[in-house]
Amino acid sequence: MTEARSEQVLRVDAYPTHEVGGYRVRAGKPFPFGANVVPGGVSFSVFSDQATSMTLVIYKRGEPEPMAELEFPEEFRTGSVFAMTVFGLDHENIEYGYRADGPFDPATGHRFDARQVLSDPYARLIAGRDVWGVEPDRSRGYQYRSRVCLQDFDWGDDTPLRIPAEDLVVYEAHVRGFTRHPSSGVTAPGTFAGLREKIPYLRELGVNCIELLPVFEFDESDNPRSNPETGEKLYDYWGYNTVSFFAPKAGYAATGRYGMQGDEFRTLIKELHAAGIEVILDVVFNHTAEGNEQGPTISFKGLDNATYYMLTPEGYYFNFSGTGNTVNCNHPVVRNFVLDCLRHWVADYHIDGFRFDLAAILGRALDGTPLPNPPLLELLAFDPVLRHTKLIAEAWDAGGLYEVGNFPAYGRWAEWNGKYRDTVRSFIKGDPGLTGELATRIAGSPDLYTGRGTSASVNFLTAHDGFTLADLVSYNDKHNEANGEGNNDGGNDNASWNCGAEGPTDDPEINALRTRQMKNALAILLTSQGIPMLLAGDEVARTQQGNNNTYCQDNELSWFDWDQVDENAELLRFTREMISFRKHHRELRSTFHPTGRLRDGLGMPDISWHGERAWQPDWSAESRLLAVARCGTGDEDVVYVAMNSHWESHDLELPALPGGRSWHLFADTGALAPYDIRTPGAESPLDNAGKYLIGPRSVVILVGRSDAPEPRDG
Amino acid sequence: MTLTIKERRNKSGTVLVATGEINSETSGSLLESLLPLVREGRPLRIDLTAVTYVSSAGLRTLLVVYREAQHAGVAVTLYGVSEEVRFVMSATGFLDFFETGEAAAAAVRSKVAR
Numbered sequence: 001m002t003e004a005r006s007e008q009v010l011r012v013d014a015y016p017t018h019e020v021g022g023y024r025v026r027a028g029k030p031f032p033f034g035a036n037v038v039p040g041g042v043s044f045s046v047f048s049d050q051a052t053s054m055t056l057v058i059y060k061r062g063e064p065e066p067m068a069e070l071e072f073p074e075e076f077r078t079g080s081v082f083a084m085t086v087f088g089l090d091h092e093n094i095e096y097g098y099r100a101d102g103p104f105d106p107a108t109g110h111r112f113d114a115r116q117v118l119s120d121p122y123a124r125l126i127a128g129r130d131v132w133g134v135e136p137d138r139s140r141g142y143q144y145r146s147r148v149c150l151q152d153f154d155w156g157d158d159t160p161l162r163i164p165a166e167d168l169v170v171y172e173a174h175v176r177g178f179t180r181h182p183s184s185g186v187t188a189p190g191t192f193a194g195l196r197e198k199i200p201y202l203r204e205l206g207v208n209c210i211e212l213l214p215v216f217e218f219d220e221s222d223n224p225r226s227n228p229e230t231g232e233k234l235y236d237y238w239g240y241n242t243v244s245f246f247a248p249k250a251g252y253a254a255t256g257r258y259g260m261q262g263d264e265f266r267t268l269i270k271e272l273h274a275a276g277i278e279v280i281l282d283v284v285f286n287h288t289a290e291g292n293e294q295g296p297t298i299s300f301k302g303l304d305n306a307t308y309y310m311l312t313p314e315g316y317y318f319n320f321s322g323t324g325n326t327v328n329c330n331h332p333v334v335r336n337f338v339l340d341c342l343r344h345w346v347a348d349y350h351i352d353g354f355r356f357d358l359a360a361i362l363g364r365a366l367d368g369t370p371l372p373n374p375p376l377l378e379l380l381a382f383d384p385v386l387r388h389t390k391l392i393a394e395a396w397d398a399g400g401l402y403e404v405g406n407f408p409a410y411g412r413w414a415e416w417n418g419k420y421r422d423t424v425r426s427f428i429k430g431d432p433g434l435t436g437e438l439a440t441r442i443a444g445s446p447d448l449y450t451g452r453g454t455s456a457s458v459n460f461l462t463a464h465d466g467f468t469l470a471d472l473v474s475y476n477d478k479h480n481e482a483n484g485e486g487n488n489d490g491g492n493d494n495a496s497w498n499c500g501a502e503g504p505t506d507d508p509e510i511n512a513l514r515t516r517q518m519k520n521a522l523a524i525l526l527t528s529q530g531i532p533m534l535l536a537g538d539e540v541a542r543t544q545q546g547n548n549n550t551y552c553q554d555n556e557l558s559w560f561d562w563d564q565v566d567e568n569a570e571l572l573r574f575t576r577e578m579i580s581f582r583k584h585h586r587e588l589r590s591t592f593h594p595t596g597r598l599r600d601g602l603g604m605p606d607i608s609w610h611g612e613r614a615w616q617p618d619w620s621a622e623s624r625l626l627a628v629a630r631c632g633t634g635d636e637d638v639v640y641v642a643m644n645s646h647w648e649s650h651d652l653e654l655p656a657l658p659g660g661r662s663w664h665l666f667a668d669t670g671a672l673a674p675y676d677i678r679t680p681g682a683e684s685p686l687d688n689a690g691k692y693l694i695g696p697r698s699v700v701i702l703v704g705r706s707d708a709p710e711p712r713d714g
Numbered sequence: 715m716t717l718t719i720k721e722r723r724n725k726s727g728t729v730l731v732a733t734g735e736i737n738s739e740t741s742g743s744l745l746e747s748l749l750p751l752v753r754e755g756r757p758l759r760i761d762l763t764a765v766t767y768v769s770s771a772g773l774r775t776l777l778v779v780y781r782e783a784q785h786a787g788v789a790v791t792l793y794g795v796s797e798e799v800r801f802v803m804s805a806t807g808f809l810d811f812f813e814t815g816e817a818a819a820a821a822v823r824s825k826v827a828r
Contacts, residue, residue, distance in 0.1 A: 092738035092771045150770070154777060154811070193805035254805045260770050267807030 014039035016087050020070045027076045028083030034122030034246070034342065034600055035096060039349030042148055046120060047080055047333065048100050048304045050110055051388035054286070057117050057142075058089070061127070065525050066117075069099070092259075095127055095145035096120070100303050106315040109306030109674050111297070115140040119244055119299040121337065124149040124344075125259055126217040126244045131555070132176065132190060132251035133235070144217070144243050144298055147259060151348055153266045159277045159351045162388050163208055165414065165455035165531060166589045169579050170280065172463055173536035174238070174558065175252045177217060183562040188254035189404075192261070192268040199275045201565075205539060205572075205636040206579035209278040211355055213464055214239035214397040215265070217247040218288045219289060219528075223552050225484040234484060234552040238464060240357060241289040241323070243298055245341045248349075267351050278352035280390060281345060284337050286397065291324035292317040302488040305419055310368055318368050320361050329362045335376045338362075343385040353390025355416070360397040362435055363408060363566040370401055374408055381410035392416065392458055405448030409456060417445060417457040417530065424461055425472065428520050430645045433621040438643070439609060442628060444529035446593035453591045457530035459640040467548045469538035472496045473517040474503060479546030482553060490549030503546060510685040515541075516697060519574050519676065520643070523699040526578040526656035527588055527641045539575035540564040570673045577677045581666060581701070584680040585639050587630040599632030603658030606632045610642075625650055625694075631704075637661075638704035644694045650691045657704040663689055664703045669693030716740065717765075719747045727757030727789075733764035736772030748779045752788050759815075763794030765813075773808045780811050791815055 016024035028043040036043045044056055054077075058068040072082040085236030089591070097119060102112030119126065123146030129136065136143065136448050179186045179194035188192040202210065218239040225234045239249065248550050250256030253264040268369055269279050288308075289299050293316065300308035310318040310326040317325040328334050345351040356362060363374035380386055393416045395407040404418050420441045429436045440447050460470050467478075476498045480490045499513045518541060525532050535561045544550050550558045565572060580589050585604070594607035609617035610627035617626060627642035638661060654663055664683035669676055678684065686692065717740035722729040728751050736744060749756050759775075762768075768776070776792075783790040791813045795803070803809040 090738050092769060150774065152774065187801070187806060191805070255802050258769065258802060260773075260802065260806050263770065263773075263806035267805070268805065294740070 003191055009038050013085070016085075018073060019642035020084075023068060023070055024087040025070065026085050026087075028085040030081040030083045032079045032122075033081075034120060034124065036147065037091050037148060037150060038085055041085045042089050042091050043083065043085040044096065044120075045081060045083040046098055046122075048082070048102070048305070049080045049307055049333075050304060050354045051082075051100040051102040051112065053101045055101075055114075056084060056086070057097045057099055058086075059095040059097075059142070059145065061095055065095075078555075087513055089148075091148040091150075095147055097142055097146055098303070103468070106293070109311050109315050111303055111305040111711065113133075113297065116297050116302050118297070118302045120146040120301050121303065122246055122340070123147065123244050123246070124151075124246050125262060126247040126250065127259065129217065129219055129221070130250045130256045130259075132220060135577065136219075144219070146244075153263060155266075155270060155350065157271045158273050158350055160346070160350050160388065161273055161276070162352075163278055165390060166298065166453075166591045167583075168278070168390075168531045169207045169526075170209045170211050170531060171202065171205070171456065171536055172211045172213070172460075172533055174213045174464065175249075176237075176554070177559045178536060180554075181559040181561050182372075184560070185562065186575055188407065191254040192251075192252055192264045193254040196268045196271050199277070202272075202277055202329075203275050205576055206583065207534065208276055209280060209352070210272065211280040211282060212535070213282050214242065214284055214357075215249050215281060216242045216283070217244040217249050219243055220251065221553070224569055225552065227482050228484050229482060232555075233320055235554040236552065237554040237558060240284050241552070242284050242290045245285075245337075246344050266349055271371045272572045273350065277517075279332060279350075280353040280355055280392070281351055282355045282357060283342070284357040285327055286328060286358040287321035287323045287325050292319065296322055304333075307331055310364070310366065311377060320364065320368060320397050320401070321358055322397030322682040325378055326361060326364075326368070328366060329376050330365055330371065330374060335379055338376060339379055339383060342380065342389075343383070344430065346385055346389055347691065351389070353392065355394065356393040357394055358397040358664050360401040361399070362393075363403070364397075364399075364401070368399070371645070373394045377408050377413065378410055381412040390414065398447065405445070409452055411452075414456045414458055414531065416463075416533075417441075417448070417459055419448065419461045420445060420457060420530070421461055421494075422495060424521070424524055425618040427624075427643070427645050428517060428524070429495055429497040430624060430647065431495075432624065435617065435623045435626040436619050438626055439617075439628070442524065442528040443607060444593050450593070454529040454593060456533055458533050458534040459525060459530040461530050462535040463533070464535065467494055467496055468535060468542050468544050469518050469521060469547075470514070470541040470543045471546055471548070472521070473514040474543070475546040476502060477546070478548040479503075480549050482547060482557065483549060484552075486505055490547075492550060509670075513697065515571060516669050518571060520697065522575055523641070523667060523669060523701060524580050524643060526582045527701065529588065529590060529593070532582070534575070536560060537564070539572050543569055565615070573673070574667075574677050577679060578667070581680045585637060587632065587637075587639060592696050594630070602632045604629065604631050604638060604655075606630065608655065608688040610640075610652075610655060612650050612652060614653045627652065629655055629704075636705065640702040640704065642692070642694050642700040642702075643694070644698050644700075647696045649693055649695050652694050654690055654692060654699070654702070656690075659706060659708045661704040662686070663692075663698075664705060666703050667701040668695075670698035670700070717744060719744060719774045721747070721751070728754070728760060729759045729761055731761040731764070735767045735769070736765060736775065737767070737769035738771035741769075741772050745775050745778065749782060750788070752783045752786055753781060755786060755788055757784065757791070759771035759793050761793045762796070762799060765799060766796065768799050768802065770806075773803065773806065777808060777811060782786045789813070
């Protein structure tokens with residue numbers, strides 16, 4: 001007798017008790033919600049507080065008309081949960097949905113319509129958008145079809161990696177965009193499987209965490225616009241329009257047409273983990289794809305509109321998300337929905353963390369006012385299953401709530417630090433009056449995160465939403481005409497500078513300056529305390545041709561062009577060495593905000609500030625030069641970073657080093673490659689130990705150490 | 715579509731030749747055929763040359779066979795995996811569990827690089 005077969009035991013609940021519509025059924029178990037394979041059948045469980053009746057609608061896979069409609073007998077209802085086990089179903093070859101009957105009275109929040117077949121909010125697979133970009137048959141009555149899924153993936157010994165937050169280097173990427181470009185060379189471009197083939201690239205780059213733009217099922221075809229210049233169809237490319245929260249997007253899987261997206265995504269995660277790379281999902285709980293009164297009814301609207309959405313007293317949708325509706329996140333039922341969803345992704349997909357889109361909404365009360373102690377955020381912070389996952393908030397919303405530094409953290413939540421982005425961008429550009437704030441930002445923003453530590457701050461200069469790094473130094477203004485909104489979409493406060501010409505240029509001086517500015521940005525980002533986040537492609541100067549809002553651009557504007565890996569090898573090498581440098585220097589990753597006090601035995605403070613003169617930083621409004629020295633949080637070395645955004649060179653007097661240490665040059669963005677950066681550990685000693693000439697708009701990184709080891713490579 | 719299964723024995727072990735689709739409807743009979751062969755303890759080769767499609771449930775059935783074989787210390791090899799089936803198995807990670815041989819177009823769709 002083998003182990004597997006020895007577990008086959010007879011169960012009382014494997015036998016039907018009723019017959020409905022010609023199917024043998026019995027009362028299901030209310031928990032867990034969703035469709036779950038049980039002995040002999042499938043148990044369906046769905047919540048609706050106000051429905052007067054509920055009907056399970058079953059289709060043979062792909063058929064337009066249902067093969068069965070089974071109304072839940074009254075005795076199968078527990079509280080507000082309808083649960084029924086249906087026997088004899090081939091779980092692999094069915095699709096299902098619900099018809100919920102009840103009042104249609106928008107003024108009281110109810111929008112029941114029994115004519116509509118609704119997706120299960122807990123569906124673990126969705127059919128209907130199986131291959132990316134295939135035009136759907138809109139005449140079908142039921143577009144996004146729930147499917148049953150087995151939860152028996154063989155994970156081997158894989159578990160979430162639990163890399164300490166302060167050691168992360170995050171890489172924000174789009175599943176499709178990363179390998180969709182013809183130059184990617186992967187077997188299945190634009191898919192989870194394609195991304196898996198690029199794991200060696202990520203390893204070599206040195207990032208240890210990939211943050212994926214939304215992967216929950218969404219409808220890329222729900223954008224009605226087209227490109228006014230070319231007439232080409234526009235998509236909902238980014239995917240911040242969730243259709244189903246428990247289902248991975250089928251169109252992101254090479255095997256989506258076979259319904260195997262779950263296994264394909266899990267395999268990607270398993271292999272990323274094997275490569276030492278964590279996976280963070282960008283999740284969107286602030287709104288759904290159902291939109292406002294004019295939007296489609298997909299699931300929540302028809303099941304329990306008044307529970308799932310924030311409604312005005314007149315029954316209209318509050319719109320704190322800027323997209324039509326706002327999920328009623330602090331309703332107790334919805335709180336549990338969010339919790340169940342995140343637990344699902346951690347337990348069944350081994351996800352390491354989450355970045356919450358417009359997370360300030362998650363702190364709003366049922367009427368939209370900000371809560372002092374939001375129960376959802378507290379719940380997620382202390383949940384046993386989520387206990388070691390990273391929780392990162394985009395700490396603002398479209399309703400004007402800006403909580404950077406004030407997001408209720410419960411000792412757990414980190415934030416996208418928008419103030420870091422704005423300050424460093426402006427400094428690099430050459431704006432005056434920023435050295436003081438720059439110091440605060442690169443030291444982990446102690447003004448914002450006192451008591452929370454440096455890893456509460458996710459530092460970034462670019463993200464999917466906004467200019468790429470290359471465009472940040474190539475455009476003064478956004479150029480979003482291709483989005484079909486008259487260039488009115490996208491942010492206007494970009495703190496970008498084109499270095500002398502708008503867009504591409506043949507001017508070698510401008511191009512050299514742009515490269516230097518990108519290196520400056522990377523050097524500052526990767527030597528700042530806090531968690532650095534890079535936007536995929538910035539390491540090879542990926543351009544979106546000035547479009548700072550490519551949410552709808554499923555084309556070369558958005559895709560990673562792999563030819564640039566060779567074309568921009570200089571910047572790639574610089575990024576790689578900077579990431580490696582960060583890993584070599586524990587003082588850059590200290591979880592504690594520096595105090596400036598002398599460290600015992602090292603003879604220097606943990607952080608010290610310098611200007612042209614050692615120990616004399618210039619905090620004046622005209623100053624565009626700041627140097628910082630860090631030491632003493634686990635390493636013997638001292639790291640000195642001088643940042644000059646002035647258009648003039650400056651003579652730096654270097655601070656004297658304690659304990660027989662001497663200065664070695666790691667990076668100087670003002671030097672031509674390959675002398676712009678060294679391999680960590682192979683820095684060259686300075687000829688003139690006390691001085692260094694920093695060039696215009698340059699960053700210089702020095703290491704003070706007591707020996708001069710042999711170079712580790714050429 | 716149905717699945718037909720034929721068994722062939724030779725000196726080096728047992729060969730099971732499957733024809734058709736392996737899905738939730740047909741995988742039960744496949745499992746019934748395979749498990750007794752695994753328990754015999756002879757090396758087992760599963761010839762999939764004439765298998766056009768393996769569904770999610772089908773892949774799971776093959777993995778169950780693999781796990782049973784592992785438990786019994788029996789070598790199981792998949793043969794003749796078509797390009798399409800190999801691609802699906804590769805993308806979903808199932809291919810990593812199996813030993814495979816002489817597959818058509820194997821060189822084109824080799825295992826996804828780690």
